Amino acid sequence: MLEIRNLTIQLDRDGRYLVKNLTLSLAAGEKAVLAGEEGNGKSTLLKALLGQADWCRVTGDIRLDGPVGCLPQFPAFEGSLADLFGSLPVWDYTDVLTRLGIDYDSLFSTQSFSTLSGGEKVRYYLLSLLMQQPDILLLDEPGNDLDIDTLEWLEQFLILCPQTVLFVSHDETLIEHVHPTILHLEQLHRKSVPRLTRSSLAWQDYLAFRRQSAEHQDQVAAGQRRDHQAKMERWRRVHDAVEHRQNIASRQDPKKAAAL
Incomplete structure (x- = not known):
């Protein structure tokens, strides 16, 4: 289970809020995707959950029940593959090795992790x-640099794995197939107001809902502009009429002009 209460993340460099008073929870086994434009704070939010966002002021309560595994956007490890897997139960994961296209013997290789492709x-x-x-x-862009076969494996893994998963992705096909809870992180009003929208809709349905909402907001705004213009036009007519009568009255009756 993952639970956040009143989480606020503010950048040190310019004071901009990435999230403000955010409260949400993910149940055991729930899958959720952090979606949104670049620069809206998705990766920083993952780092904040781990206490690793040193470039921000982070306040609020974060509860992570159980051990956490984190896949960074650009995985790095100082050492060889043998060092990475030396103390892990590799013999229990031969089926996963096959699906990932990884040779069992490579886990004991002296090849440096840094020399691998993305x-x-x-x-x-x-x-x-x-x-x-x-x-x-916590997975930051897990589909980066993966081939089609591995991406298909990743989709099935995200669907079937028992863990609670929060991942960042821009891959609409991956999101559509996995059908996770959508956590849409936005920056409104010239990136001055953060907003997180939660939805259980399928990805394409969510996009259609947003388009319809935006069209409705545009229609409401256009109606408000028309109403305002009509009110201003009525005000101008009244103003011009009173000003005309005032000009006439001021020559004949100054007191009446003052009353007008």
Whole structure:
């Protein structure tokens, strides 16, 4: 289970709020995706949950029940593959190795982790997380640099895994297939007001709902502008009429002009 109460994240460099007084919870086994534009604070939110957002002021209560596994956007490890998997129960994960396209013997290789390709780093690092048997997974762009076969495996893993999973993704196909809870992080009013919208809709249905809401808001705003213009026009007619009568009265009866 993951629970957040009154979480506020404020950037040190310019004082901008990425989230403000955010409260949400994810049940055991629930899958949720953090979606939104670049720069809205999705990766920083994951870091804040782990107490690693040193460039921000973070306040509020964060509760993570059980061990946590975190896949960073750019996985890094100082050492070889043998160092990464040395103390982990690799023999229990041969089926996962096959689906990830990883050779069993490679887990004991002296090859440096830093020399792997981007996709290989994601696969090996994710495998090491699974072997640590976390209850909560925080994944930052887990689909980065993966081939089609591994992406399909990732989809099935996210659907079937028993862990609570919070992941960041811009991959609409991945989001649509996994059908997680949507946590849409936005920056409104020229990036001065943060907002997080939670939805259980499928991704395409959520996008359609947002389009309809935006169209409705545009219609309401257009109606308000028309009403305002009509009121101002009525005010101008009254003003011009009173000003005309005042000009006439001021020459004949100054007191009446003052009353007008």
